Amino acid sequence: METHYVQNADLLQTLGGPRGKRMIGPAPTPALAWLVSMQDSASLDGLTQPRAAQSPKSLFLPPSESVSTYGPRASPTATETQPLVMLGVRACELRARNYLDKVLAGGEFHDPAYRRRREAITIVSCDCADCAESCFCTLVGGQPFATEGFDVNLTPVDGGFVAEVATDKGRQWLGQIASTPAAPAQLAAREKLRKEMTARLHKQNAAYATSAFESVPAKLPEGDDEGWQTFAADCVECGACTHICPTCHCFYLYDQAAGEDRFERVRTWDSCLLSTYHRMAGTFGMKPTPRPRLSSRLANRVLHKFVYSLRQYELPGCVGCGRCVDACLGAIDIRRVVRDLSA
């Protein structure tokens, strides 16, 4: 693949590009970066910080979105999607995007809105030059740099970035920025960073690198096992883990009036941890649910990531970004769950 070298100043200049072209990326903050419009940020520091606190999931699959309008006076559902450049996407986030592709656009039925957004996005990924304490991509078959799935991939090296181009879309984007062919020393620096980061992730997860993670799918007990109750005791059922997770995609559809003789169907994020999630039809206050116990709902989420997904999509449902570890109010660490409950 072709590799270029881009200086920091030249990349920075594109951030102040025309307003019409949206570019979203990580903006530096004292703690973890947050995804913002790069036109407002004008800093590249977010690219070398650990992965952002939020994943880019919401750019593919917004928390709430109208997916259909119907009725005698319905106007056609919008099919135009503005092009968008996503800067600084991490390898784990690309794996998560691949997973969402399989779920929402890889089977018999496709989610049209997801596909539209997906196609309108140019992905400029970036190797990890730092990681959060909760990061564990290497435990689940990942690595802190991407080798596929991007349009352009950046690796921070001295004074700039090595840019690897994978697609025409990526070539077009990089074409706006002054670059030179990457020198052997710059490519060597890229290899060095990749090795160092991989070693660092292995080291920080040494306590979890047991046979539990070697087994794919994991040998976890089903939700009626008492072990789940130990962890469920700390769960406050807030749904933060599912909302922050880059692969959690479960949703709820609801209908509402959108004018006279016009109705709208809305797809909104939902969380399998919430007691209302599995609820079936019934009279008010009497709606039966097949998973009344929190421990069985928690088990269902973890089993979906580490067992069921492999069967359904031949991909693990966890990419090891560690966001759920950071977000959990009950300090539940999914690495500990898998390690301690695996046979």
Added chain:
Amino acid sequence: MNSQNPYTPVPAELVEVHDETPTIKTLVLAPSEPVEFKAGQFVQLTLPGVGEAPFTPSGSPREKDRIAITILRTGVVTDRLHECRPGQTLGLRGPFGKGYPLDKLRGREVLVVGGGVGLAPLRALILALLPETDTIARLSIRYGARCMEELLYRNQHAAWAAQKKVDFAATIDRPQPGWTGPTGVVTTLLKNLDMDKANCLAFVCGPSIMLKFATYALEAEGLAPQQIYLSMNRRMSCGMGLCGRCNIGPYYLCKDGPDMNYGTIKDYPNVF
């Protein structure tokens, strides 16, 4: 199915409403474009602006331009569906799911076990099999309802039973004036089952608790889990395996069901 957008319902005019029991109605719909289904597949029925709910059509799959859906009044959407009048426009999405494994029924004794409104999806199976009874060994229907008034399709039972190779038995929960048939829950009809158990496939549909005890009763009679299909017509939302709501282990009821082989799902908790 709307080819551009699978979330958009196909408009369907409500052409007939039949009062089946005090709590159950059958709505007959004429979709504006054909919604062809195989027996056991389900559709999402939209009440515009209110929401949708999954139902397996209860009519014959051979009727291409009409879809009959039998609905128990049990929640927000179904309460409102019961108030619908002919002429109203509703919406349909689907069909979804695999449908009954009709190809596996050749030469078999087919046992249909229904509880309450659970007879509705099974009626599609019965109507698919009735013209083809020469291809199966037997069609045995066992049905239970709370009381005489709640017996679904009551005026059709005799006609079903009159067909060759078909037998039918119904029970109601408690004795009632005018009822001469058996009493007790439907599992009482499964005791000492007079069937070729090695060659039998059972299809069960009803409330969760009925599914559970009917399954146990059938196992007690010697049926293997693989011989029992459970209609898990519940919990589905998108119908397409996207929204994640209806899983039992790695299976999505909407995609892999809604009739699930008990042998496939029995080791997962929360089946019933």
